[in-house]
Amino acid sequence: MSDAGDLVELSEEERRTIDAIYERRLTATHYEILGVPRDAERKVIRDAYFALSKRFHPDVFFNRSLGAYRIRIDELFRVFTRAYDVLGNARQRSGYDLHIGSMESPSRPPPPLVPEVTDIVSAARHAAQASAAEHPRASNPPLSGSASHPPPQPRGSSPTNPATVNLPPPARTQARPVMPPIGTAVMPPPATPSAPSLPAAHVSKPTPGPMQPLDPETLRRARESMARRLNSVVPQRSQSGSARPPISPPVAMPPAPTSSGQIPRVLERGPSISQLIANAEEAQRKGDLTAATEALKQALSMSKDDEALRLRYEATRKLLVAQQVDAHINAAREAMRESQPLVAAKHWEQAAEGRPTDHLLVLNAAEVLAKYTKEYKRATDLAQRVTMADPNNVKAHVLLAGIFIKAGLKASAYASIQTIARLSPDQPALKDLREKLGPYTLAEKVGIRSR
Structure with missing residues (x-):
């Protein structure tokens, strides 16, 4: 950009x-x-x-x-x-x-x-994993013996990839070898009719000669052949005997690699914008705001200048955010258990977005930032957001005074302490805040009043 x-x-x-x-x-x-x-x-x-x-x-x-x-x-x-x-x-x-x-x-x-x-x-x-290997926990059961976590195989060993093991058996008793690119000389295999044939997934592909570079066309042909084998599709043969893809292939032909060597994502015609909007309406009627939001998000990606669609997406997203308040609260607590105060504060803010009248959620975010990080500016903004919406919120003023003291803003801290004393003279936090503020000269007090 x-x-x-x-x-x-x-x-x-x-x-x-x-x-x-x-x-x-x-x-x-x-x-x-x-x-x-x-x-x-x-x-x-x-x-x-x-x-x-x-x-x-x-x-x-x-x-x-x-x-x-x-x-x-x-x-x-x-x-x-x-x-x-x-x-x-x-x-x-x-x-x-x-x-x-x-x-x-x-x-x-x-x-x-x-x-x-x-x-x-x-x-x-x-x-x-490296940290766990250096400091193993005796209470953790080994993963190598579990059924859901098979032991890792070293490179070069016999293939035990789950994706390979779970493949259905091929339709033919003898696997069809990968067809090499045109012009590549391949020696025929030795005639061993009595030897059992290997499954298709175990057939070795011929390696190109040292003078044959792996150009994009070669890679494309190899990918096409692999896709046909994995889907148990037998390619049609022309009269000349060369392998050709069927007229209506069951798999989408992957595009050739780009100059960087990466295979670009295959683009297919998907549902129209009107169909996506209809899907969103149906999902919302069923109470599935997640699916509704995702459908509108995809529709918006296809028509980024449609302001009405954007407003509709934002409105649905707000409903979803309101529905996810409890999830954000749980995520914030989990983040604190993981010693991630910045992430926790963000979740508290997102919970507050879904419940804007609950000022305690905003104060929780401010308190986490003030106590466990040095994000005093952001913590101040959050606490002041509450004092502007609710000027008589003593908890917000107490938190704000503590942030100002930590940040070294004595004048602002003094002003907040004065506000607390006016709103709640018996507030237990007043004594502690005054002790933390320390000596404060008359000139400083006059200066804060004259502003």
């Missing part, structure tokens, strides 16, 4: 990562956003969310000039939190899975994860 002349204190790698994830935020699923598979357990989802929060929380970039990137970073953290809220709740996740399942085509291969996200999540997972 263009910086428009603004000073941006981000490395090139940080910019590329932020831009790549930001561009995928409207089209990627929650699973892709968090870099986890569709069958991921809740702990895997939670660990991925916290790994991304440590990297992209807006406060990580405190005191850095971000320019237009500040908006993108705030949006990314909101997207990560939204994905975690849905996938971390069993009921919402079930509805979401049904929604995205209805949008998928059986002939389309699963979309790739966001590489930048998977790199971050994988690095955090490896670091956690």
Whole structure:
């Protein structure tokens, strides 16, 4: 993105990562956003969310000039939190899975994860595994013997990939070998009719000769052949004997790799905007605000200039946020147990967004920031938001005075203490606040009154 002349204190790698994830935020699923598979357990989802929060929380970039990137970073953290809220709740996740399942085509291969996200999540997972190996817990049962977690296989050993083991047996008794690219010389296999034939998943692909570079056409042909084998499809043969794909292939032909070597995501015609809106209305009638919001979000990505659609999406999202207040409260408490005060404060704020009249939620966010971080400016803004809405809220003034004292703003702290004394002369916190404030000269008192 263009910086428009603004000073941006981000490395090139940080910019590329932020831009790549930001561009995928409207089209990627929650699973892709968090870099986890569709069958991921809740702990895997939670660990991925916290790994991304440590990297992209807006406060990580405190005191850095971000320019237009500040908006993108705030949006990314909101997207990560939204994905975690849905996938971390069993009921919402079930509805979401049904929604995205209805949008998928059986002939389309699963979309790739966001590489930048998977790199971050994988690095955090490896670091956690290394830490666990150095400090093992005796109470934790070994994972290698469980049925749901088969032991990892070293590279070069016989294939035991679950995706390979669970494949249905091929339709033919003898596997069809992968057809090499035209012009590649391959020696015929030795005639061993008595030897049993291996399953198709175990047939070795011929390696290209040293003078045959893996050009995009070669990769494309290999991917097509693999897709046909995995779907037990026998390719048609022409009169010349060369393998040709069927006229109506059951799988979508993947595009050729780009110059960077990555296979681009296959684009298919999906539901129209009107169909997505109808899906949203039906989901909302059933009380599934998660599916309704996702359908409108996808429709908005197809018509970004439709202001009426944007307002409709925002209204539905607000209903969903109000429905998720309890989930945010639980997530905030869980974040504190994980020693993540910045994440906890963000969840308290999001809970307050869904319940705007509950000032205690905002004060909880301010208190976490003031007590466990040095985000005094943000904590002050939150506490003052409550005092502006409710000038007689003594708890907010007490918290505000404590923040001012920690930040070294004696004049502001003195003014808040005076307000507390006026609203609640018997407030127990007054004595402690005055002791923490320390000596305060008459000139300073006069100065605060003259402003």
